[in-house]
Amino acid sequence: MPKGVTKRRPRTRAALLQAALETFAENGFHATSIEQICERAGYTRGAFYSNFSSKEELFLALFDEHSERIVRRITELIDSVADTELSLQALVEVLSDVEPAERDWYLVTTEFTLHAIRDRQAAWVLAQHDARLRAEIARCLTAHLHRTGRTLSVDADELARLLIAIREGGLAQSYVEPEALPPGQLERNFLAPLLTALTAPAEQR
Template sequence: MPKGETKRRPRTRAALLQAALETFAEHGFRAATIEQICERAGYTRGAFYSNFSSKEELFLALFDAHSDRILGRMTDLVDSIAAEDLTLPALVEVLCEIEPAERDWYLVTTEFTLHAIRDPQAAWVLARHDARLRAELARALTDHLARAGRTLTADPDEVARLLIAIREGGLAQSYVEPEQLPPGRLERRFLAPLLTALTTESGPA
């Protein structure tokens, strides 16, 4: 591969990912076409297929990128809190952060999840990526709780599943009734007592 093409590849991939997120959010995963994504990104179908084999593979790349960004943001926020101020309520506040742009991602991932429920092969693949996200979340949550002087008494993977379910279920209601239930309100009200019940005191890490 020519050197210039090697340097351009990350930019091309990033542009296609951003265009895909916007196109999926606007038209829906099933209705969106590869041509629409390429047109929005300013690239050809050849550029698309040199990076992704299908819309499904493109979505999964978006899924992993989104997961990494959210978990990285959470870690950065926790790291910015002074050790003496890192309490369970402070950690909960980090977990409750919902960025405005999250709405587009919610639309995209919800539709793909419905697609996966109908398609066993897509479900199998999505489950693998879900498992990776849960493992990273469970590891990060365990570490952050330890720094806050708490230790999980429940299986970390199951706690990660529960937190994801609360977040996704809360967002579903918030996006339908944003004035009655702003994003993050349910988590701010209930995550602290929930995590208190699922942890025990320990010495700060």
């Protein structure tokens, strides 16, 4: 492959991913065509197919990119807090943070999840990506709890499932009733007592 093409490829891929996120959020996953994504990104169908084999593969790339960004953001925020100041409540504040742009991603991932529920192959593939995200959340949570002097008394993967369920269920209600339930409020109200109940002081384990 010519050197110029190699250098352009990451930019092309990033533009297609951003265009897809915006178009999926506006029109829906199924209603969005590859042509619409290409038009918004400013590239041809050939450029699309040189990076992705289908809309499904593009969505999964978006999923992985979003997962990596969220885990990196959580880690950076928690790492910026000194050990002497890190508490369960400080950890909860980080886990409760919801960026304004999260609404678009919520719209996109919710529709794809419904698609996966109806399609066994899509469900199997999505489950693999979900598992990788949970593993990262479980790893980060275990490490950060250790810094607060506590250790989990339940399975880390199952707790990651619960935290994701609280997050997604809470956002669904928040986006319907933003004034009654601002994004992140359920986590701020209930994660600290939940984590207290599901952990123990490290020296007791």
